[in-house]
Amino acid sequence: xxxxxxxxxxxxxxxxxxxxxxxxxxxxxxxxxxxxxxxxxxxxxxxxxxxxxxxxxxxxxxxxxxxxxxxxxxxxxxxxxxxxxxxxxxxxxxxxxxxxxxxxxxxxxxxxxxx
Amino acid sequence: xxxxxxxxxxxxxxxxxxxxxxxxxxxxxxxxxxxxxxxxxxxxxxxxxxxxxxxxxxxxxxxxxxxxxxxxxxxxxxxxxxxxxxxxxxxxxxxxxxxxxxxxxxxxxxxxxx
Numbered sequence: 223x224x225x226x227x228x229x230x231x232x233x234x235x236x237x238x239x240x241x242x243x244x245x246x247x248x249x250x251x252x253x254x255x256x257x258x259x260x261x262x263x264x265x266x267x268x269x270x271x272x273x274x275x276x277x278x279x280x281x282x283x284x285x286x287x288x289x290x291x292x293x294x295x296x297x298x299x300x301x302x303x304x305x306x307x308x309x310x311x312x313x314x315x316x317x318x319x320x321x322x323x324x325x326x327x328x329x330x331x332x333x334x335x336x337x
Numbered sequence: 338x339x340x341x342x343x344x345x346x347x348x349x350x351x352x353x354x355x356x357x358x359x360x361x362x363x364x365x366x367x368x369x370x371x372x373x374x375x376x377x378x379x380x381x382x383x384x385x386x387x388x389x390x391x392x393x394x395x396x397x398x399x400x401x402x403x404x405x406x407x408x409x410x411x412x413x414x415x416x417x418x419x420x421x422x423x424x425x426x427x428x429x430x431x432x433x434x435x436x437x438x439x440x441x442x443x444x445x446x447x448x449x450x451x
Contacts, residue, residue: 226380253391255439257441264441264442264443264444265381265424265441267439267440267442307366313380313381315380315381325383325386326373326383326439327383328379328381328382329380330379330380331379331380
């Protein structure tokens with residue numbers, strides 16, 4: 223299995239531009255998580271999907287952030303418009319199971335730099 | 338939400354055992370204790386988890402206090418490749434009937450000295 227696949231690995235953009243981060247979870251997994259990591263705040267959960275349905279988006283910073291999961295094998299995290307404070311590493315993770323405990327498998331992350 | 342407390346950093350010599358502590362005094366009866374680690378420039382990686390009993394796997398051992406208010410991750414023989422940030426995490430229910438999220442704290446930066 224290729225694991226959780228994220229693209230792009232690196233993204234450099236200018237303030238105000240739209241950014242789309244992509245994630246392909248492990249085949250057969252039914253939960254998907256988006257995390258953001260910065261030096262100041264560490265790893266923060268942004269949103270979590272179960273069976274393609276958003277369950278908890280309380281960690282999404284503001285309306286500029288949106289996430290979709292149109293099918294079991296693909297998810298996107300969009301930032302529009304982007305701001306310098308959005309610069310971070312964004313991780314996608316997936317897991318299988320509906321009850322505890324389940325292991326999360328993380329992708330390699332997308333390093334986002336907003337200039 | 339129940340929180341965890343870990344030392345910011347620890348050092349170990351190569352090929353010696355390492356004991357990484359974690360305090361979780363407000364843990365609830367149904368919270369599982371998870372450990373993940375993050376190697377440089379990589380996403381977090383699952384290490385081990387447990388509920389009440391001590392657990393062993395090929396990567397590490399998890400010792401859980403009888404009152405469950407603390408736990409210790411044990412690496413039996415540290416190698417240079419074990420240098421990472423180690424996170425102790427409690428599984429948190431998001432809402433009734435739905436599953437859970439893993440909330441990461443600041444973790445312990447483990448340095449392994451040759």
